[in-house]
Each structure stands twice: as structure tokens, then as C-alpha cells.
Amino acid sequence: MDLPVNITILGPGAVGSLWACYLQKAGHNVSLWTRNSIPSELPLSLSAKENSSYAFSCNNKESLSQCDLLFITVKAWQVESALLPLLPLLSKDTILLFMHNGMGAIDAIKDQISHHPILQATTTHGALKESSHKVKHTGMGHTVIGPFNSLGNQCQFIQEVLTHSLPSTEWNPEIKVALWKKLAINCAINPLTAIHRCQNGGLSQSDIHQDVVQVCCEVQQVLQQEEVILSQSELLLTVNQVISATAENYSSMNRDCFYQRKTEIDFITGFLLQKAKQHGISASTNQTLYNQIKQLEENFL
Ligand SMILES: NC(=O)c1ccc[n+]([C@@H]2O[C@H](COP(=O)([O-])OP(=O)(O)OC[C@H]3O[C@@H](n4cnc5c(N)ncnc54)[C@H](OP(=O)(O)O)[C@@H]3O)[C@@H](O)[C@H]2O)c1
Known part of the structure; x- marks a missing residue:
């Protein structure tokens, strides 16, 4: 990708800050949009293989109105309240790229945003916001991106922008299938690790694993009706592989419950x-x- 792209990151938490640093490092013009009025410049440092520091303009209306890509990295339940107030400030050509766990958040607002090209992405990169100015790339992963609407179909070049910044990224015209498969894994792992207060590996204990099997059985019946081709044994095999490959990790829902934060359960299960x-x-x-x-959630909200 030769031309720099003007990008605003909406919600520079862990994932947003990670992408902000890598996209800027690759030569794109990146600015941030946060929910608080903070200084107009925000430095972010990326601790990965090397320690690098980047400066971003913040909450700049001019950058927002001129951005080619609005990269939305808030949590699923924050999408509506974060994005809707910004719509009057955007050009109709601005591409909206959503990257969050769970499904249904875009459907809830699709009538208000359907004049924009819309893309959806899911990633397995790991990110941790260590402080307001520091993000850690905790695990290399893979990103899948694809169109939500027909205008989004014309934006395949964004896959190149992402893959040149933070490899690897693939374009999947059937992004919904990829999102369903991710949702199926999240349904099996997230609530159970939060309820049992365990790392992902804890789900292989036989008394808990029987619930994993039951969840997969129910999820697979829904997948079948949604025309997502994945047998029950394939789903269970994938879930078991994720459990063993990430045995030491805590799921995002486990962490949300641990820190008494609202979870993404409404957009997953x-x-x-x-x-x-x-x-x-x-x-x-x-x-x-x-x-x-x-x-x-009721007990801690
Ligand atoms: N972290 C990972 O490794 C990872 C990996 C794969 C997928 N995901 C998924 O990616 C999504 C983002 O996760 P995350 O870990 O990056 O969460 P996060 O750190 O909580 O980031 C969300 C950011 O959005 C901001 N925000 C909320 N409402 C906003 C608004 N109205 N305007 C502007 N900014 C707003 C939050 O600000 P405040 O700080 O003020 O709340 C926060 O900085 C989630 O769906 C998660 O499940 C995460």
C-alpha cells in the first residue's frame, strides 16, 4: 500500500492503541477519538519486540471529518453510544471498520450507517493497556476482515493497509461465517471461565468440560440453521484446541468479571x-x- 490513509481510531483502549501504533509506524496518518476531553496530543508507547513511542492528535474534528477510515475498537456494548454522536461529523465516504468480539452491535444501528462502506474484522492479536500511555502486544495473531454491506465490498484495499501494518490479515467475503465461528468459541469459553473464575485451561477439568460439550452442542444447532458449516465434532475439536493453546490465559469475560466491569455477554451468548x-x-x-x-453483573454494577 503506497498511499498513506487517514485513519481515526474510535476507542483507543488495548486493541485500538495497538493498531494505532502499528498503523502509524507503517506511515499512515492516525488520530484518536476518546470519550474524555484529554489533551489534543496523546503519546503512546508500544512494548513489543522494541519499545517505540508515537504521538497522536486526539479528538480533532478536522481529522475526523477528513478520515478515510474510522476504525471502531470500542467494546460491543459501547458501539452505539460511541459512534452515533460522531455520524454528523463524518464524510459519507468514510469507511467504517468494526473490530470487537460478539455479534449484533452493528445490526442495531445499521439503518443509521448504511450509507457508509462498512467492514467487520475479528482478530486474535492480544493487547493489554498497561497505562494510559502504554500498550503491550501480548500475543501475535491473525486478523480476518470482510464486508458488512455492498459498499464495503469495494474496500478490499483496507486488508492491505492492515496486513502491511500488523500482519497477517486476510480478506474474507463471507466475514459473517468467520464471526459466527469466533462467537461459537467465545460462547464455550468466556462465560464458563468467568463463572468458574479460572484460566482457559481450567475448562478441561471433566466436571466443567461437560458444560463445554453441552454449549457446543447447542451452538452447533444454531450454526446449522444459520448455514454455517461446522460439525459438532469439528466445533468441539476447535474449542479444545483453543483451550489447550491458551491454557494459561484469562478470557476477556473472566477479566471483566474479576475487575467488576460490564461484560460483552449480550453480544456473545x-x-x-x-x-x-x-x-x-x-x-x-x-x-x-x-x-x-x-x-x-448485577452484583457489581
Ligand atoms: N484486548 C485484546 O487482546 C482483545 C483481543 C481480541 C479482541 N478484543 C475485543 O476487542 C474489543 C476492544 O477490546 P479492548 O480490550 O481494546 O477493550 P478496552 O481496552 O476497554 O477498549 C475500549 C476503549 O473504548 C473506549 N470507549 C468507550 N466508549 C467510548 C466512547 N463513547 N467514545 C470513545 N471511546 C470510547 C474506552 O474508553 P475508557 O477507557 O474511557 O473506558 C476504551 O479505551 C472488545 O470487543 C474485545 O473483546 C480484545
Whole structure:
């Protein structure tokens, strides 16, 4: 990718800060949009192989109105409140790229944003915001990106922008399938690790693993109705591989519950349950886990 792209990152938390640093390092013009009015310049340092420091303009309306790409890295439940107030400030040509766990957040606002090219992405890169000025790249991963609407279909060049900045990234015209597969894994791992207060590896204990199997069974029935081709044994194999490859890690929902923060359950298990209901599928294990997480949230919110 030769031409620099004007990019605003909406929500420079862990993931947003990680991409901000790598995109700027690759030569793109990157600015940040935060929810607080903070100084107009924000330095961020990236601790990965090398320690590098970058300076970003912050909450700059001119940069926002001229951006080619608005890269939205807030959590699923923050998408609506973060993005809608900015819409009047954007050019209609601005590409909206959403990167968050879970599904359904874009559907909720699609009528308000359908005049923009829209892309969705999912990543397995790991990021940790160590302080307001410091982000750590905790694990190399892979990113999949694809179109949410037909205008988004014309924006495949964004895959090159991402892959030249933070490899590797692939374009998937069937991004929904990739998102469903990620959601299936999240349904199996996130609520159970939060409820049992364990690392991902804790799910291989036989008494907990029987719930993993049950969750996968219900999720696979929904996938089938959504025309996502993945057998129950393939799904369980993938989930077991993720559990063993990330045995020492804490899931994001485990961390959210540990720090008493609102979780993304409504966009993970909650989305699954909505779809199960539409298809007349009973998903009692997922429903129980959903209720337990909502109960935990009620206790600390
Ligand atoms: N971290 C990872 O390794 C990782 C990996 C893969 C996927 N994900 C997914 O990526 C998404 C982002 O995760 P994260 O870990 O980066 O979360 P995060 O650190 O909480 O980042 C979200 C950021 O959005 C900001 N924000 C919230 N509302 C906003 C608003 N109205 N306007 C502007 N900014 C706003 C938050 O600001 P405040 O700090 O003020 O709340 C925070 O800086 C989640 O869906 C997560 O599941 C994360």
C-alpha cells in the first residue's frame, strides 16, 4: 500500500492503541477519538519486540471529518453510544471498520450507517493497556476482515493497509461465517471461565468440560440453521484446541468479571440465544450461563 490513509481510531483502549501504533509506524496518518476531553496530543508507547513511542492528535474534528477510515475498537456494548454522536461529523465516504468480539452491535444501528462502506474484522492479536500511555502486544495473531454491506465490498484495499501494518490479515467475503465461528468459541469459553473464575485451561477439568460439550452442542444447532458449516465434532475439536493453546490465559469475560466491569455477554451468548429462539432451538445450558453472568453483573454494577 503506497498511499498513506487517514485513519481515526474510535476507542483507543488495548486493541485500538495497538493498531494505532502499528498503523502509524507503517506511515499512515492516525488520530484518536476518546470519550474524555484529554489533551489534543496523546503519546503512546508500544512494548513489543522494541519499545517505540508515537504521538497522536486526539479528538480533532478536522481529522475526523477528513478520515478515510474510522476504525471502531470500542467494546460491543459501547458501539452505539460511541459512534452515533460522531455520524454528523463524518464524510459519507468514510469507511467504517468494526473490530470487537460478539455479534449484533452493528445490526442495531445499521439503518443509521448504511450509507457508509462498512467492514467487520475479528482478530486474535492480544493487547493489554498497561497505562494510559502504554500498550503491550501480548500475543501475535491473525486478523480476518470482510464486508458488512455492498459498499464495503469495494474496500478490499483496507486488508492491505492492515496486513502491511500488523500482519497477517486476510480478506474474507463471507466475514459473517468467520464471526459466527469466533462467537461459537467465545460462547464455550468466556462465560464458563468467568463463572468458574479460572484460566482457559481450567475448562478441561471433566466436571466443567461437560458444560463445554453441552454449549457446543447447542451452538452447533444454531450454526446449522444459520448455514454455517461446522460439525459438532469439528466445533468441539476447535474449542479444545483453543483451550489447550491458551491454557494459561484469562478470557476477556473472566477479566471483566474479576475487575467488576460490564461484560460483552449480550453480544456473545445473548446473540446466540436470540438466534436460537428465532429458529425454535432449545439452548438451556447457554441460557443458564447467560443468567449467571447477568447475575454477576448485577452484583457489581
Ligand atoms: N484486548 C485484546 O487482546 C482483545 C483481543 C481480541 C479482541 N478484543 C475485543 O476487542 C474489543 C476492544 O477490546 P479492548 O480490550 O481494546 O477493550 P478496552 O481496552 O476497554 O477498549 C475500549 C476503549 O473504548 C473506549 N470507549 C468507550 N466508549 C467510548 C466512547 N463513547 N467514545 C470513545 N471511546 C470510547 C474506552 O474508553 P475508557 O477507557 O474511557 O473506558 C476504551 O479505551 C472488545 O470487543 C474485545 O473483546 C480484545
